[in-house]
């Protein structure tokens with residue numbers, strides 16, 4: 434539902450997870466909102482620790498909260514660190530949402546993920562498909578924690594009248610992404626591995642899985658813009674998908690990333706690695722109706738992400 438514009442100007446706005454890809458993009462986007470941005474370093478506030486979270490909220494009393502902090506990773510990380518993914522993400526959602534209620538936060542946005550939808554959901558996936566079928570096994574713990582976060586926000590709205598909303602971003606990539614060789618998502622992983630293959634002159638580079646799954650990719654800076662737009666304009670207990678409305682196969686993505694990086698060797702596929710969900714394209718009808726559309730093409734976004742990877746690598750060298 435389109436709510437009366439929630440004004441961010443002059444407000445104390447807490448971005449939980451500000452050092453991450455999404456949190457960093459939201460902080461950059463908030464520079465245009467004339468608000469007071471608050472952040473907390475993990476060293477001072479471990480969001481899994483309720484007492485630390487309560488102490489921080491009592492001292493800082495944010496009026497608006499973007500909950501972008503989470504334990505996040507790709508298909509391999511989710512599949513092998515199952516206990517960490519469910520524990521950390523349940524704890525973070527529970528502590529931050531409850532503290533926001535206790536200390537009078539006016540508006541909170543919880544960031545979920547499209548892995549909350551059934552493995553074989555009807556495509557494109559509309560918001561009504563949550564809990565309508567079995568989840569994808571490789572990221573089920575993470576998905577359960579995200580669904581719990583959604584239900585927390587919805588329940589605090591229904592019982593206490595809190596203006597807490599939940600958004601479901603599709604697969605993301607962009608500035609400040611996680612380039613860990615095993616634990617990252619597909620886009621940063623392939624940027625890093627095709628770059629390394631180009632530098633080393635490797636004759637071929639193996640992409641995980643069959644190459645046939647389809648994924649939708651939204652650029653991080655676009656996502657941040659969508660989050661700020663919805664924080665100001667959306668107020669209801671239904672989910673809002675955030676996506677671009679079109680997808681590619683992993684094979685097409687790999688070919689695009691190889692071209693972007695300038696890798697000219699052979700691209701092979703490693704069937705010993707999991708494919709995960711066969712397709713995850715979100716229905717963006719509700720988002721479009723709320724007045725927002727993505728603007729960065731995959732080709733342009735990949736060029737910017739690769740440039741960011743190169744500058745990060747130079748800084749780290």
Ligand SMILES: NC(=O)C1=CN([C@@H]2O[C@H](COP(=O)(O)OP(=O)(O)OC[C@H]3O[C@@H](n4cnc5c(N)ncnc54)[C@H](OP(=O)(O)O)[C@@H]3O)[C@@H](O)[C@H]2O)C=CC1
Pocket residue numbers: 449450451452453454455456474475478479480481500501502503504505521525544545546547601602603604605606609610611618
């Ligand atoms: N990346 C993607 O493809 C997608 C992401 N999302 C969602 O977007 C949000 C952000 O994801 P993304 O930016 O990619 O993730 P990142 O891993 O880049 O950032 C996560 C942030 O959360 C912080 N964090 C994690 N655990 C704790 C903790 N215990 N205490 C304090 N801070 C903590 C991290 O802090 P530190 O840097 O100190 O570790 C980091 O700043 C998440 O909710 C994720 O589920 C949704 C769909 C797709």
Ligand SMILES: C[C@H]1O[C@H](OP(=O)(O)OP(=O)(O)OC[C@H]2O[C@@H](n3cnc4c(=O)[nH]c(N)nc43)[C@H](O)[C@@H]2O)[C@@H](O)[C@@H](O)C1=O
Pocket residue numbers: 505506507508509511546547548571572575603604605615616617618619620622623626640641642646648683706707708709710
């Ligand atoms: C956002 C979403 O992200 C995760 O779901 P996912 O989309 O399946 O994750 P992914 O990006 O890691 O993989 C997408 C596809 O890409 C293939 N693939 C090829 N080569 C590499 C590769 O080198 N690394 C990775 N990670 N994947 C590769 C991989 O085999 C798979 O078929 C959830 O865990 C969860 O975090 C979530 O909600």
